Amino acid sequence: MAGTSQHGKAFIRPKAKAHLLIVEARFHDDLADALLEGATSALDEAGATYDVVTVPGSLEIPAVITFALDGAGEGGVHYDGFVALGTVIRGDTYHFDIVANESSRALMDLSVQEAIAIGNGILTTENDEQAWTRARRTEGDKGGFAARAALSMIALKEKFGAQS
Ligand SMILES: Nc1c(NC[C@H](O)[C@H](O)[C@H](O)CO)[nH]c(=O)[nH]c1=O
Numbered sequence: 348m349a350g351t352s353q354h355g356k357a358f359i360r361p362k363a364k365a366h367l368l369i370v371e372a373r374f375h376d377d378l379a380d381a382l383l384e385g386a387t388s389a390l391d392e393a394g395a396t397y398d399v400v401t402v403p404g405s406l407e408i409p410a411v412i413t414f415a416l417d418g419a420g421e422g423g424v425h426y427d428g429f430v431a432l433g434t435v436i437r438g439d440t441y442h443f444d445i446v447a448n449e450s451s452r453a454l455m456d457l458s459v460q461e462a463i464a465i466g467n468g469i470l471t472t473e474n475d476e477q478a479w480t481r482a483r484r485t486e487g488d489k490g491g492f493a494a495r496a497a498l499s500m501i502a503l504k505e506k507f508g509a510q511s
């Protein structure tokens with residue numbers, strides 16, 4: 348796969364044990380399994396803990412993160428960071444652009460406006476083959492990448508002394 352590397356220097360880990368929420372869209376079920384395997388393996392390896400919530404499609408992911416943030420404000424579980432997992436594969440209509448663009452736009456808005464650590468592991472591909480090459484833990488491992496990105500953002504938040 349073009350451009351694949353371990354990106355080793357890009358990743359840092361939080362000092363404290365982090366607790367994350369993985370929000371996974373299962374619109375493409377088998378691909379979701381592969382992304383989740385990558386993400387949970389990366390978090391396990393880093394000694395982080397996590398909960399997993401499943402939603403039907405990638406468009407639902409940002410709202411669930413908002414629900415979790417609201418819940419934490421009301422005394423619910425606090426999450427140090429979030430991992431978004433999903434796959435959007437181009438079909439015949441404009442729907443692809445809506446799901447691909449709007450899910451990422453909402454994640455970006457949340458991360459910047461709410462100052463939260465999010466790893467975006469929503470694949471947007473032309474076909475199944477591209478998706479598998481990126482989802483498989485033994486190849487692109489984009490689930491693992493998103494989890495490591497979330498951990499890095501938690502660590503950077505710590506570094507700047509922001510409230511988690
Ligand atoms: N086509 C894909 C979707 N579409 C579903 C939407 O995400 C959403 O669940 C629906 O519009 C109901 O609100 N989702 C994906 O994750 N991947 C796709 O390829």
Ligand SMILES: CC(=O)[C@@H](O)COP(=O)(O)O
Nearest residue numbers: 436437438439440442443
């Ligand atoms: C996200 C998509 O584009 C896809 O699942 C929907 O397919 P279509 O555009 O053919 O309805």
